Amino acid sequence: MAKGIRDKVAILGMGCSKFGERWDMNAEDLMVEAYVEALSDAGIETKQIDAAWLGTGIEEQHVGKSAVPLAVALRLPFIPVTRVENFCASGTEAFRGAVYAVASGAADIALALGVEKLKDTGYGGLPQRGRGTVNNMTWPNLSAPGSFAQLAAAYRAKHGASPEDLKRAMAHVSVKSHDNGSRNPKAHLRNRIDIDTVLKAPMIAEPLGLYDCCGVSDGSACAIVTTPEIARSLGKTDLITVKALQLAVSNGSEAQHNSWDGSHFATTRIAAKRAYAEAGIEKPRDEVSLVEVHDCFSITELVTMEDLYLSPEGGAIRDILDGFYDADGQLPCQIDGGLKCFGHPIGASGLRMIYEMYLQMLGRAGERQRQETPRIGMTHNLGGFPHQNVCSISIVGRYEG
């Protein structure tokens, strides 16, 4: 395996907008909200940034084509700006661009920003009549909730879980995330819920009810990165560095050759193995202190805990019900409220997850701060559907160099 980027890049500053129904703001306003916080945290000026990456998913409708909207919104000084899109993993893709630019020496300081404006532009998780023959004939009823509901059925069939146990574990996932989100002023949904509310909620795609789904929200998040040496020369003493960044992309082979039972994500397993090797992690369940996964649906979080090798295969239901991933458990998952409470403004989500890891490791997470300062944080950003997807994993941690 290539040497990788472990400890070559430090996070100089991060910012995150308030997520939610931001009727009062357009995409540029959201970008500025996250950027102003990141810039002030980094303690630099815009003219010191050498290159920038914009991550956004449905750009034509919500943000505008090309990389120009980012350059205009932030008044970037004619530097190279690149726009990336990789399904729902677009935010981590922007981060990857900026981190690799610094790691390669092409830039001293680079910016990654992810944004999406979904709420008032007609986007929804349920099927909308697509345009054109392919959409009408081939995918007339394809929806994210419907597609991830099949993951639940396949997982249950494979592991022989009873429908009641699986539903209770999924409900625990949602109750836990709403509890965490209620302590986060930047989250969209901040109401506490109980198991009964989840189990009696309107059905969206059996077995996924309203509270098993992430919301639909607007939001933006931003990171400024540099080398550990430059960060020190700028006066930073407490450094958080990138330990690993890995991306795995489906090539269709599993689904096409019937070797896939539909109950897990091959991309997550492959990206996780590579990321642990790059970060030098041998026992992820013991060594990772905090994790944010792509909980677009409660079942995705449950399955992902096994795909990341944190829970044993078939053991996630038990771990979840035992509180292993609760805020006061051994390995908190979605301590900020996750996609469940932040919603999923596509380009922003991956960077929003890294933002929480960064705050927690610097002891700056306010009411939801983990008591023992976390050392290693992992984020998992998934794009696409179970049968074809991209998975981007980042591991960040305290710098001990």
Ligand SMILES: CC(=O)SCCNC(=O)CCNC(=O)[C@H](O)C(C)(C)COP(=O)(O)OP(=O)(O)OC[C@H]1O[C@@H](n2cnc3c(N)ncnc32)[C@H](O)[C@@H]1OP(=O)(O)O
């Ligand atoms: C790889 C991937 O990431 S795929 C994932 C892509 N994203 C998605 O699929 C989004 C999934 N979620 C959804 O589509 C929507 O949230 C739905 C369908 C579940 C609900 O949408 P709608 O019925 O239009 O909800 P609407 O916006 O009208 O809100 C109605 C109420 O429910 C609440 N609500 C909406 N969604 C959620 C949710 N997911 N969880 C909890 N509460 C919610 C709202 O706050 C509102 O509450 P209020 O009446 O107290 O104000």
